[in-house]
Amino acid sequence: MAERRRMGYSMHRKILDEGAVDEMAEKSDSKTSLSEKVKKSMRCSGPRLKNCLLGTVPVVSWLPRYSIRENALGDLISGISVGIMQLPQGMAYALLAAVPPVFGLYSSFYPVLIYFIFGTSKHISIGTYAVMSVMIGGVIERLAPDSNFMIWDNETNSSIIDVTSRDAERVRVAAAVTFISGLFQIVLGLVQFGFVVTYLSEPLVRGYTTGAAIHVIVSQLKYTFGISPVRHSGPFSLIYTVLEVCYLLPQTNVGTLVVSIVAIIGLILAKELNAYLSKKLPIPIPVELLGIVIATVVSWQVDLNGKYGVDVVGLIPSGLQPPALPAVSLFGQVIGDAFALAVVGYGIAISLGRIFALKYGYSVDSNQELIALGLSNSVGGFFQCFAISCSMSRTMVQESTGGKTQVAGALSAIVILFITLWIGALFEDLPKAVLAAIIFVNLHGMMKQFMDIPALWKSNKVDMVVWVVTFILTVLFNPDLGLAASIGFSMLTVIFRTQLPQYSLLGQVPDTDIYRPLEDYNQVRQVPGILIFHSSATLYFANAEMYQDALAKKSGFNITKILSAKKKLEAKRKRHEKKNAKKAKKAAKNNAVDPGKGEPEKEEKDIAIIEIDAEHDPSLPRAIILDLSPVNFLDTVGVKTLRRIRNDYEEIGVEVLLAGCQTGVVDNLQTGGFFNEKVTKSCLFYTVHDAVLHCQSSRKLSQDKEITATHF
């Protein structure tokens, strides 16, 4: 670095304050008013309307230009692979959502077709998603718990659950919440609120999905151990559930546990093999499909359900069901959950969509994505689907097996339709524990996200705190409330970050116009008689007071004390003057020498000393320069603070100059009433260096004048 040739540069110019720069560069006043902006955005024209229509139904614009030669083969292979994956995942995630497995298949069919028509991402695989499913499961357990469907069994003389009516109610709840969340997404998309996703920062999303994964795991433990704990809902329900599971562990069904362990180990080994062979195989082995086929065959041959009491999937109805209106009466009870589902589903889909858009050089329209997902969900709600988003693992498969357009998704939907119509019924003997095992193995990617913590610790501690807090809030308060709390917290961090700025005094790097914090550099010199104060953050209501305190602390003298001393002095002087006047009167009356004359003289001296202290104290700087370059905006509190600082210090004879204000900040100062006939834009300077030179030159001038004055 040191050997690198460094070019020099020379600059000769006048010291410019804000007013002079405005004059020189001819500041233009023309600004587009708000009404004009609104008008512009509302303007309607023919091509614009056409674009809008094409934008709303993207399939119209891209399908006619579909190149069969280039894309068809890749889309076909990819579509079949993804379809095969949708089958076990759909059934497993239906368990998570607490509805019968076949509804997972429906959810992998209708919404995918709708997205094909309206979606703009070519690579993401729409369908069931673990986090969304567990959120739906939470709603269902709250609104349709087992306890609501207890009936008295006359045969065994005990109360049992009426599974049929329970499941029918659960499907109704799922469809209602899905429909409403879809409506939310459509409305958000129509009012162009796609930007809300910007609040879902990466640390937040990763912490959130990891926390949700914990919920997924806990909700599947009952299938793994073959126990039936009471499911809890509301805050801290996870802890209660874990306690309940621990309590019920002695009742574990050994057969189920064995099936679980075998399935998990088998799946992990097969996935490892897949990863190992990935370069040699054109398409990955459908591990999960093989898993459920083998499990079903074994379960059917050995009669796991009858002999060992292993819980199996049970009756799977063939064929599709006619659409039904969502239950309007439930809307009021699910509106909060629906909103959370809408935001989470969109957040996951758009972030994955963007990754692939970036990779393949196209763009996804965030508002259109909202509408596409919204339509998928709301139409899905009519067909008893539960809320969908896109799954990371399926998307990876869709892309890696050569999927190039949305056609791959449509083909996967057709595969699912085929399975639903003719093959689905064959999986009746599949143990639920195997589906739970599939969920566990699919979560390993999310578990890897725990490694974010050390990585973020190294790169950004605040973001690490966001991750950890989001995770904890999600685990404790469930995915819906947890999300809201986490977004609130991550916004608070912005406040905290700007609320606790670093305050420092700047000094000059010798022989340059560069100013750096005195405490960070050894070769930086304070400019004599001038304090340069820098805050690393915007000045606004939350840190205005601290700004003043820090300035007082860093400047090393107590402005309040000096001011109050000055005030007391003035009061004293006034009293003294009054006294003198009285005495003069008396003296005039008495016309005699006043015997107490010595005292006022002494007092006068006192006053003089304090006055000198306050106005010419050599320990006081001549000027204070406030470096405002990191200020993004000023609110009224900020402007008032600056005005107060200026007034206070001017009162004790210290000049206050501002440096480095952006144009927006200058406007804030102006409208906020910072300037008046005494304070003009001439106290604003483009750089700290300008301000420093201004101080030095004006002091020199006044000294020169003084000298001249003494000489004459």
Next chain:
Amino acid sequence: MAERRRMGYSMHRKILDEGAVDEMAEKSDSKTSLSEKVKKSMRCSGPRLKNCLLGTVPVVSWLPRYSIRENALGDLISGISVGIMQLPQGMAYALLAAVPPVFGLYSSFYPVLIYFIFGTSKHISIGTYAVMSVMIGGVIERLAPDSNFMIWDNETNSSIIDVTSRDAERVRVAAAVTFISGLFQIVLGLVQFGFVVTYLSEPLVRGYTTGAAIHVIVSQLKYTFGISPVRHSGPFSLIYTVLEVCYLLPQTNVGTLVVSIVAIIGLILAKELNAYLSKKLPIPIPVELLGIVIATVVSWQVDLNGKYGVDVVGLIPSGLQPPALPAVSLFGQVIGDAFALAVVGYGIAISLGRIFALKYGYSVDSNQELIALGLSNSVGGFFQCFAISCSMSRTMVQESTGGKTQVAGALSAIVILFITLWIGALFEDLPKAVLAAIIFVNLHGMMKQFMDIPALWKSNKVDMVVWVVTFILTVLFNPDLGLAASIGFSMLTVIFRTQLPQYSLLGQVPDTDIYRPLEDYNQVRQVPGILIFHSSATLYFANAEMYQDALAKKSGFNITKILSAKKKLEAKRKRHEKKNAKKAKKAAKNNAVDPGKGEPEKEEKDIAIIEIDAEHDPSLPRAIILDLSPVNFLDTVGVKTLRRIRNDYEEIGVEVLLAGCQTGVVDNLQTGGFFNEKVTKSCLFYTVHDAVLHCQSSRKLSQDKEITATHF
């Protein structure tokens, strides 16, 4: 301005990047670690302990130094004046709080004495406060509504309210919520959370108090008209109450209305007279005291209650009541309200305290104030007081009548004690309508705050929105919930403000090193071949995407398209190479002339053209400089965005440089992994001008090299 002599300045230095500056100014690495900071703040020593004790009980440090000669007279007059004001205000605010008037007197006594011992502000008048009283009233109406105390009256054969047991319960509720709010304040003070008040920005506090004043007025209408509407609680209760009052207007008690109108007009006239005479009188006329004395005498003589059915204060017990333990069973139900009371009470007291501290040049300790108020409230809770804060009007009187220390407050408490013990019982015939009139007249200051709206509209629109939203939220959702919602909203404005920055391209003010937005100035020229991009706000998760979009839009070329074209081209080239290799193999095999040789040549040409397009397109700039001077901090999303911008543009041959980073931002870049072996600190420059000169000089170098290369 133009005539002012302007000094010139010359600067000759090397073009310095961040690394070079660090080297030159010798950046020091020593930073105090977190653990050291904690250790330092925990360190305990003798003098420190003594200071701490003196700080906790400030009376110990200032009372021994109390100068009787200087302060006693002022404090005495001021104390008596304030005590006289406390009497009518205390009784009136007790009506607001829905407890019998005598408890307002207790609340003006005990807490004031406690504050005398622990408080640090010398001028504020602690005691009952309208906003707090109406909040307490809300809690009481919720937990002890009239409907809970209906009993059957055998004489009249109708249900009447059991006033005695109702009032006893109401006092219990008030004491409980007051005790808990005091505890909150003590705890917040002990953990040094005094800074929470910084979230209560001035527009927020003013909008809030105005909104609360509306609640106060509405809750007093029933006394003015002599009607008895059902009181509502919860959101929108104000609207329901207003509707109910309108509905009951025909039942107005004419006698009461006449008393109200006479009292209001009389008080306003007397106050105007007071203002007019304020310079001539040493102490103001005790308007309110005169008002209640006259009203009591008239009411007693005319028998307003008996003859006209005017509601009067009723039995006032003489003497003090023994302390009682607050009702623990109520704590759970009032905890939220108590927190709101704690924050509001503290917010009002500290902001008034600071105003006078500033005026008289002393300082109030925000944490000690919290503890003092907390002790006042929690001790008050034992003596059936309701929550207190400080009142603006009394404070003004305390200061203007010459009060100089907390002794004035203590004297006012003694006045109240005297009244409670011997005179209070005389006010039994005072009409409640007169107390309501006192409240109305005292609120005129808050009503004047509506004038903030036009003032803020001129000075700062965002702050005006905060004011208006706070007002509306407070009116609609009551003072407790409204406060929380308003604080949330005012924090969101910080996000909004930084989330919607102004993006602009900068150009050079001719012959200077000053760069300003091109669209704002006429004489600013774009530097040829260099784009300088400026955002007015910090770059972080909420605006990172917009930053990229704005850069793409402002730069005028679509980086995504160019990149995808480049990627396609590369894919094509690869395919082409493969083909060629195959062909070459074939050719080698066949050893014959290939008939289709023309085709690949054409393809090659295509590739070459696109390549030239992408890498030497004259429409592309040579470099992009990102001006990061307004950036306060970078989170991981911000660092990633910068890294992505750098990578993308470098790929199409555009250099990306950063300018104006603060030291903290450089640290963020470093820990966030922005730098690697290829990207060093040499792409960071102190100013935009340094970066521009660097680009120009390096281009010149490379051109020189090229020329040299061609010559040889």
